[in-house]
Amino acid sequence: MATRETATSTTAHTEAPGGHAKGPFPPFDPNVFAPQLIWLALTFGALYLLMSRIALPRIESILEARRARIANDLDDASSMQGKAQAAGAAYEKTLADAKAIAQATAQATRDKLAADSAAKRKMLEDQLNAKLADAERSIAGTKAQAMSHVGEIATATAARIVSHITGKPADTAKIAAAIAATKT
Amino acid sequence: MATGNAIDPIHQFIVAPLANIRIGGIDASFTNASLFMVVVLLAVTFLMIVGTAQKSIVPGRLQSAAEMAYEFVASTVRGTTGTEGMKFFPLVFSLFMFVLFSNLIGLLPYTFTVTSQIVVTFALAGLVILTVILYGLARHGTHFLHLFVPSGVAPALLPFIVLIEVISFVSRPISLSVRLFANMLAGHITLKVFGAFVALLLSAGGWAVISPLPLVGIVALTAFELLVAFLQAYVFAILTCVYLNDALHPGH
Numbered sequence: 001m002a003t004r005e006t007a008t009s010t011t012a013h014t015e016a017p018g019g020h021a022k023g024p025f026p027p028f029d030p031n032v033f034a035p036q037l038i039w040l041a042l043t044f045g046a047l048y049l050l051m052s053r054i055a056l057p058r059i060e061s062i063l064e065a066r067r068a069r070i071a072n073d074l075d076d077a078s079s080m081q082g083k084a085q086a087a088g089a090a091y092e093k094t095l096a097d098a099k100a101i102a103q104a105t106a107q108a109t110r111d112k113l114a115a116d117s118a119a120k121r122k123m124l125e126d127q128l129n130a131k132l133a134d135a136e137r138s139i140a141g142t143k144a145q146a147m148s149h150v151g152e153i154a155t156a157t158a159a160r161i162v163s164h165i166t167g168k169p170a171d172t173a174k175i176a177a178a179i180a181a182t183k184t
Numbered sequence: 185m186a187t188g189n190a191i192d193p194i195h196q197f198i199v200a201p202l203a204n205i206r207i208g209g210i211d212a213s214f215t216n217a218s219l220f221m222v223v224v225l226l227a228v229t230f231l232m233i234v235g236t237a238q239k240s241i242v243p244g245r246l247q248s249a250a251e252m253a254y255e256f257v258a259s260t261v262r263g264t265t266g267t268e269g270m271k272f273f274p275l276v277f278s279l280f281m282f283v284l285f286s287n288l289i290g291l292l293p294y295t296f297t298v299t300s301q302i303v304v305t306f307a308l309a310g311l312v313i314l315t316v317i318l319y320g321l322a323r324h325g326t327h328f329l330h331l332f333v334p335s336g337v338a339p340a341l342l343p344f345i346v347l348i349e350v351i352s353f354v355s356r357p358i359s360l361s362v363r364l365f366a367n368m369l370a371g372h373i374t375l376k377v378f379g380a381f382v383a384l385l386l387s388a389g390g391w392a393v394i395s396p397l398p399l400v401g402i403v404a405l406t407a408f409e410l411l412v413a414f415l416q417a418y419v420f421a422i423l424t425c426v427y428l429n430d431a432l433h434p435g436h
Contacts, residue, residue, distance in 0.1 A: 026194060026198040027302050027365070032215065035215055035218065036215070036301055036304055038210070040307055040308075044278065047282055050229050052275075055236065056232075058233075060254075062247075
């Protein structure tokens with residue numbers, strides 16, 4: 001330091017009035033240029049090598065890995081979502097199918113029951129109609145039978161009346177013919 | 185030089201050898217400046233290499249900081265020079281980190297600010313300009329000289345314009361280096377002067393009551409210097425990108 005100051009003291013009186021530095025303004029001291037440049041070259045060169053060979057490629061790979069991982073995860077998530085949607089759709093379809101089957105079964109059962117009850121009702125009605133017809137028939141028979149006796153009664157009654165009025169037995173054949181004529 | 189160090193704001197810039205080394209008659213002494221260059225180198229290496237050693241998918245604090253630095257510089261380079269400029273990314277990144285850490289470490293008390301030496305900043309700026317010129321010539325040959333000949337200029341004006349372009353190109357390394365150097369130098373001198381004020385006022389009897397004023401000032405200035413430290417590193421990096429862009433795409 002001492003030699004440096006004496007060597008340059010004649011040239012530098014512009015800086016630091018009242019100061020104690022006898023050398024030039026330190027940043028402009030050409031004596032320290034060489035060591036500064038040498039050490040700057042060494043350290044900056046080392047820094048450049050370390051950064052370009054190790055640090056920057058490493059960070060690049062880290063960022064790349066992270067990007068890939070995030071993209072992967074997003075892909076996974078979207079495929080999961082697709083699966084979930086497919087499962088949802090399948091569930092909906094199963095549900096709709098089951099509903100359709102249930103409705104069809106219910107409809108078939110309803111139809112069958114309706115047909116059964118219609119058949120039973122028809123059978124019952126037929127039976128009732130048959131019974132009704134029987135009854136009507138027997139009523140008609142009885143009525144006819146009764147009506148057939150009406151002629152005889154009328155003939156006998158008429159004969160009695162005639163014999164009572166005339167005093168002599170009546171001709172029953174003529175009476176029957178007369179009654180028959182009135183009936184028609 | 186041992187007396188009055190508390191008040192001498194220039195003392196902090198003195199380069200003093202810690203170990204004298206001479207190689208072939210050239211002074212290659214390991215100085216305090218060299219020491220802090222090594223400190224900067226170790227600090228950046230620690231952050232960028234030790235910090236990323238785990239290569240975690242989910243980064244820790246240190247790795248986060250390293251990745252932030254990477255992405256910050258990468259987006260600056262990409263934004264200024266396009267993806268083509270990414271081949272200069274390691275250079276710009278090293279410059280940015282070196283300048284940033286020099287500036288920041290220099291703000292700590294009792295440290296030496298590597299970037300407060302004009303020879304250091306000029307060497308870095310020279311490296312940038314040399315890269316621009318060599319790459320520009322290697323890639324574009326004489327077409328690189330179109331950088332100095334803007335298209336669409338009236339022939340009569342051309343010599344004048346070319347002269348201006350040449351001057352502007354030549355002044356680039358000077359402005360690049362002086363900007364950083366002067367910012368660091370002025371900032372550290374201001375801090376030192378304010379700090380010395382506090383000490384002077386405290387030892388000046390009744391005036392000691394107003395000593396908190398420069399103390400408040402120095403706190404604010406320190407915050408401001410932190411901003412400047414980052415900003416100058418950023419400016420250095422982005423101007424490097426702008427100049428490299430000229431080498432990649434000469435001709436306006």
